[in-house]
Amino acid sequence: MARVHNVRGLVLALAAILSLISLSLVQGRVLEDGLPSGCRAHGAFLTDFGGVGDGKTSNTKAFRSAIAELSKYASQGGAELIVPPGRWLTGSFNLTSHFTLYLHKDAVLLASQDESEWPVLPPLPSYGKGRDVTNGRYSSLIFGTNLTDVVITGGNGTIDGQGQYWWDKFKAKQLVLTRPYLIEIMYSDQVQIFNLTLLNSPSWNVHPIYSSNVIVENLTILAPIKSPNTDGINPDSCTNVRIIDNFIVSGDDCIAVKSGWDQYGIKVGIPTKHVTIKRLTCISPYSATIALGSEMSGGIEDLRAEDITAINTESGVRIKTAIGRGAYVKNIFVKGMSLKTMKYVFWMSGNYGSHPDQGWDPKALPIISGINYQNVKAENVSMAGDLVGLDNDKFTGICLSNVTIELAEKHKKVQWNCSNIEGISSGIKPQACDKLPDKQPGKIVPCPYPSDKLSIEDVPLKICSIRPEPPMY
């Protein structure tokens, strides 16, 4: 059996040496049992399990056997798998509970292009069908299900999806199964993904689904702006989600908040709620900074977005829905958007279409209400707002306040296109459509924003300040 290091021993040895110099050199809170918080009691290197970081040798077996071994320590203080400097080609592997996957800053995971290295999973229950083709789907590169307390992190180490292979197959309509994502975690609690660079995902990048207490922080996510469906972060049927300090360049929505698709999503009925998104920077010329939907059939509720920057992006926070989706998008609060070179500042589409199959219910109308935006500054804009609800299903309770929009030289003649919506506005330049009347012109009445904090905002990251130096490959 490969070596599994007992980290507590290492900590005590280090502490003994350091205490001769100065105790304060040991960063992080040292627990009574001698372990800094955020550290696992056991650790191993991928190389301990036969990993080879030459960029050519498959490490799929090394990852799978390392994690199978480390899963034995879940109830003994947990374990960490450290990926040392090197280029580590791998197929899909599964995580375990009370576990940290740590990528050294010079470690690069390279996603295999050998389809036999990707197990096949059934469609997600709330989607009914694969998103690309109706059959099953490839498991994500890093997958986890039914877990508690799992961390994926590193000193800005890299996960490269090598997506070109999959994008070509998608465009040529040669896929038999839906493309894999980079990271997908299902039915899990206490999930932290932070301090990583994700490149060229075959499809979506980060997809937590049916999970709670999820943190996605300090990621750099990069994909070509024309790559298909390379969404950045897609919280889907999740509760208590914190998405902060992320930088995303992508071919699809930088963030897409979702909760299932038409009759399948309605049946599963798990909403996404209590979400905070802060300090996002987005570049996505053909998609949204933050999309709500289009798959929202379990409902989306209580989302707070603050301090959002977008450059050369199609729209700000966009609502996408359709007849057949059912459920709701309600109590959405956006405060502080700085936008530059945008097609639309505000965009809501009731007619998005896109159905899994013919089985959707024409009576399942989505309820869109309580959508609040304040403090928005936008430059070089083609159109201020395209706000289109549904016949017999108005989008209500829309509030816009303190919005300054400078139009591009080449802008649309009509700045606001509003139908089947109702709400109010205050302090908007150029003045909003008459479906959003300003009842106290000359005065800025702010739209509502919650004054409480979400519990997830106070959860500390599991940062371990002590780990053995990895062997150089």
Ligand SMILES: *[C@@H]1O[C@H](CO)[C@@H](O)[C@H](O)[C@H]1NC(C)=O
């Ligand atoms: C990961 O877990 C899923 C669900 O339990 C399973 O279908 C799949 O085969 C597992 N993948 C690997 C590589 O063991």
Ligand SMILES: *[C@@H]1O[C@H](CO)[C@@H](O)[C@H](O)[C@H]1NC(C)=O
């Ligand atoms: C994972 O959790 C879901 C939801 O609780 C459950 O339906 C499923 O059977 C569990 N799967 C495993 C492999 O335990």
Ligand SMILES: *[C@@H]1O[C@H](CO)[C@@H](O)[C@H](O)[C@H]1NC(C)=O
């Ligand atoms: C992220 O990685 C950098 C570089 O290695 C490190 O300095 C920083 O402390 C890390 N941040 C967290 C939250 O781990």
Ligand SMILES: *[C@@H]1O[C@H](CO)[C@@H](O)[C@H](O)[C@H]1NC(C)=O
């Ligand atoms: C984010 O990651 C960068 C690069 O690793 C690091 O320098 C920085 O300290 C991190 N920020 C936070 C808040 O951890």
Ligand SMILES: *[C@@H]1O[C@H](CO)[C@@H](O)[C@H](O)[C@H]1NC(C)=O
């Ligand atoms: C993290 O790595 C990415 C990709 O190399 C880089 O663009 C980014 O600046 C790095 N972040 C920090 C804070 O060093």
Ligand SMILES: *[C@@H]1O[C@H](CO)[C@@H](O)[C@H](O)[C@H]1NC(C)=O
């Ligand atoms: C303004 O937007 C147009 C596209 O609508 C773009 O071509 C141009 O470079 C932008 N100008 C500036 C100053 O960013």
Ligand SMILES: *[C@@H]1O[C@H](CO)[C@@H](O)[C@H](O)[C@H]1NC(C)=O
């Ligand atoms: C209006 O929004 C800007 C940011 O775009 C902000 O600096 C300013 O304080 C806001 N004004 C009010 C009255 O809230």
Ligand SMILES: *[C@@H]1O[C@H](CO)[C@@H](O)[C@H](O)[C@H]1NC(C)=O
């Ligand atoms: C306004 O929206 C309607 C859809 O309701 C569309 O048919 C029309 O073309 C739009 N007009 C403009 C000027 O964008």
